Amino acid sequence: MTRINLPLDKCWKLLNHGPVTVITSAHGGKTNVMAASWAMPLDYDPPKILLVLDAAAYSRELIDASGEFGLQIPKRRIAEQTVAVGQSSGRNGDKFSRFGLKTFPAQQIAAPMLEDCVAWMECKVIPDASQRYDLFIAEVVACYVDSDRFHDNQWDFGPDPLERSMHYISNGEFFSTGERFRVPTLD
């Protein structure tokens, strides 16, 4: 596996299919990690995304203070950790070590980025009145992919079910990203 940077105007392709995400953050020597299903693209170039985060989440404190977050699309091999970081608070102890999550340094933000993901986005918050809805608008300043899972401008999840992205239902249940198919287009 190699992490390969994508051109920023291709970044929308990573979230377009609606996978669950994991959000990392850092401020003042503290870091945190949580799950978020409510993330999607907002614009193509420069790429912007939308993220809804509960006002009570500890990650909110770090993101509000730093103006940055990491967004990553986890592989099914860390499905259990994805649920666990969504069910527990970083106020009660470091979740990276508690759940055995491996990280690597980001390129342009302070938040650590998670291993065992298919794609990553480094994001800077665009201050906006919509934050009253717990809604963040952010610009993606770097994005990269697991080159085994995304190459030639498209997803390639391969045969291993643990290498696929996921779509969250609730209560520890997901849908795997399923069969790929094509229909005739008007073009």
Added chain:
Amino acid sequence: MTRINLPLDKCWKLLNHGPVTVITSAHGGKTNVMAASWAMPLDYDPPKILLVLDAAAYSRELIDASGEFGLQIPKRRIAEQTVAVGQSSGRNGDKFSRFGLKTFPAQQIAAPMLEDCVAWMECKVIPDASQRYDLFIAEVVACYVDSDRFHDNQWDFGPDPLERSMHYISNGEFFSTGERFRVPTLD
């Protein structure tokens, strides 16, 4: 198939897995239909959703004028029509008849609702400055499901691949909503 209304505070479950949507609209005797991948929940109760719609879309004129839209989650059996209504403009003729899309009347809005979907939401736009980002915040005023596909408070897509929801990639390609699985939770 029977359409069953869901309690409004359960509506978030319908979009949580990130499926592609189809948006219907009506104003002044005109109606339109388009596809949208960029739709997700914003809040639980009262339920609010986010929808990103290109400013150039004909649907924007009807939604801006009426303050309403229908959002539905299409079944794979209308995948080809979902792509077609995303690739063509209602300015050039009625897309419902052109693509053979069957509709039924909504409960609380003027927009027609589409057959061959797993779930439907009737939405009223909440005016907000975020519209400068082509972003709509809307309250869901009614939501209902195909009772064969969602019952007992959860999805049941069954064995027929044409009865599943879909996740859009691009250029006429989708992922089917895949295998359902559960992981241990902290509770």
